Amino acid sequence: MRRAILFDKDGVLVDNSMYPRPPKAELLPEAVEAFRLLSGAPYALCVVSNQSWIGKGEMTKEEVDAVFETICGKAVEYGARIDGCYYCPHREEDGCSCRKPSPELLLRAAKDLEVCLEQSFMVGDQDSDIIAGQRAGTRTVYVGSRAGKSKPEVVVPNVAEAMHYILSQR
Ligand SMILES: [Mg+2]
Numbered sequence: 001m002r003r004a005i006l007f008d009k010d011g012v013l014v015d016n017s018m019y020p021r022p023p024k025a026e027l028l029p030e031a032v033e034a035f036r037l038l039s040g041a042p043y044a045l046c047v048v049s050n051q052s053w054i055g056k057g058e059m060t061k062e063e064v065d066a067v068f069e070t071i072c073g074k075a076v077e078y079g080a081r082i083d084g085c086y087y088c089p090h091r092e093e094d095g096c097s098c099r100k101p102s103p104e105l106l107l108r109a110a111k112d113l114e115v116c117l118e119q120s121f122m123v124g125d126q127d128s129d130i131i132a133g134q135r136a137g138t139r140t141v142y143v144g145s146r147a148g149k150s151k152p153e154v155v156v157p158n159v160a161e162a163m164h165y166i167l168s169q170r
Pocket residue numbers: 008009010011012124125126
């Protein structure tokens with residue numbers, strides 16, 4: 001079974017500072033560095049993301065899909081390959097089963113990609129990412145200055161530092 005790195009998208013791979021406006025598909029410089037670091041690394045790479053932009057009518061499904069496609073294309077450009085993108089299109093008040101902190105997207109990815117969750121890492125900038133990882137049984141890396149009520153394995157300032165941490169663990 002492979003190991004995976006499961007990335008949150010907004011605030012981790014792309015700039016989310018325009019919130020509550022949807023982010024663009026432009027990678028953060030630290031995400032470019034992360035993909036370069038992952039070139040040849042023995043991990044399946046996956047994005048698991050809450051995209052309530054769709055449920056709120058801020059973006060269409062086609063627009064969201066195009067953003068993921070752009071990110072995957074750029075990852076390849078920098079030497080990494082993203083094996084799967086999974087997202088929840090719902091709003092929090094819809095009470096769906098897939099929105100993080102539900103582990104559903106992570107479990108779906110693990111099944112499709114045949115990865116061992118216990119040896120995989122969830123990388124996110126919200127408590128909901130960390131909790132989803134914990135519920136799915138992954139190791140957890142919080143990107144940001146400090147985690148709130150969740151208890152990640154480690155807190156790092158950005159996604160490039162997250163890769164340094166993960167790659168130092170083997
Ligand atoms: Mg985020």
